[in-house]
Amino acid sequence: MKLLVTGGLGFIGSNFIRLILKKYPDYKVVNLDIQNYAGNPNNLKDVEDNPQYGFIKGDICDEKLVEDIFSTEKPDALVHFAAASHVDRSILGPQEFVRTNVLGTQVLLDAARHHKIGRFVHIGTDEEYGSIQQGSFRETDPLNPSSPYSSSKAAASLLALSYFNTFHLPVIVTRSSNNFGCNQYPEKVIPLFITNLIEGKKVPLYGDGFNVRDWLYVLDNCKAIDEVLHKGKEGEIYNVGGDNEFSNIELTKLLLKFLEKDASYIEYVKDRPGHDRRYSLDCSKIKEKLNWQPKFEFNYGIYLTADWYRKNEWWWKPLKSGEYLEYYKKQY
Ligand code: TYD
DSSP: OEEEEESTTSHHHHHHHHHHHHHOTTOEEEEEEOOOSSOOGGGGGGGTTOTTEEEEEOOTTOHHHHHHHHHHHOOSEEEEOOOOOOHHHHHHOOHHHIIIIIIHHHHHHHHHHHTTOSEEEEEEEGGGTOOOSSSOBOTTSOOOOOSHHHHHHHHHHHHHHHHHHHHOOOEEEEEEOEEESTTOOTTSHHHHHHHHHHTTOOEEEETTSOOEEEEEEHHHHHHHHHHHHHHOOTTOEEEEOOSOEEEHHHHHHHHHHHTTOOGGGEEEEOOOTTOOOBOOBOOHHHHHHHOOOOOSOHHHHHHHHHHHHHHOHHHHTGGGSTHHHHHHHHHO
């Protein structure tokens, strides 16, 4: 099988490509990535010379490039990770989110349709459902996103599903909860807090710290996407969660413990506008239909992640300078 992966230099995409290359030695993977601040070649340095792997630098919104890739590479399936994904950035500048997440998805869908792709796996997020006080969202629940980021992702997943209904394109959508693990850009809460603590800096906790997220170790998500790619039903949505709901203050205390720091390292800062209180997914569908379960116990996943950031300062130190600092200065 030849897989076209978009956004494969990003956090989840790079972990997914590494898993696929290892698990399926006869597969080929072509990675289309724009290589922006989060699309980091260092994420796949270890597979650069693997003959199963090919890289194309480019923008998913570039119709001609995408068309050329489909014509020359003739992929059997596509897994679409490429997206602008940070909520705070989407509040500062929504346009890029609509462009990449909505327009880029449409360009890929059209090319996939013209070239009769065998399978189109679209990677979505639990944030598309919006916030929920009690209980958990099922795949059949309506979407109620609140940030420009989650709204653009909701638009993209609905567009993808419309291509199944209208054009019989074999689309499958996954919606996962917050991922964490190695190679995550240090703007998301877990790597930001871990690297701040390693550097002896405080961690900026938004609002009262009682917002709740469900945490999914990235390899569990990659395994779920693998199952969906090979065994999922076309036209369907699969929720993918980690069964690890924690408030941000609980998460922060755990990170402080792992990094051997005390509560004086917590700095309560102004809340994010439109900050969703709680995300929660009901994942019984993927568990029952595809026999998938999250395997990584939360504390163990955090241990692995903190350990990776401790040992890989070469990877994240350069990312915490320049453009990154400018961005944070603007926020506070
Ligand atoms: P984030 O990693 O940005 O993911 P998302 O907003 O997509 O869930 O944030 C996770 C949670 O952590 C969210 O409730 C916001 C909070 N948070 C902070 O308290 N401080 C921070 O500096 C960041 C980046 C996030």
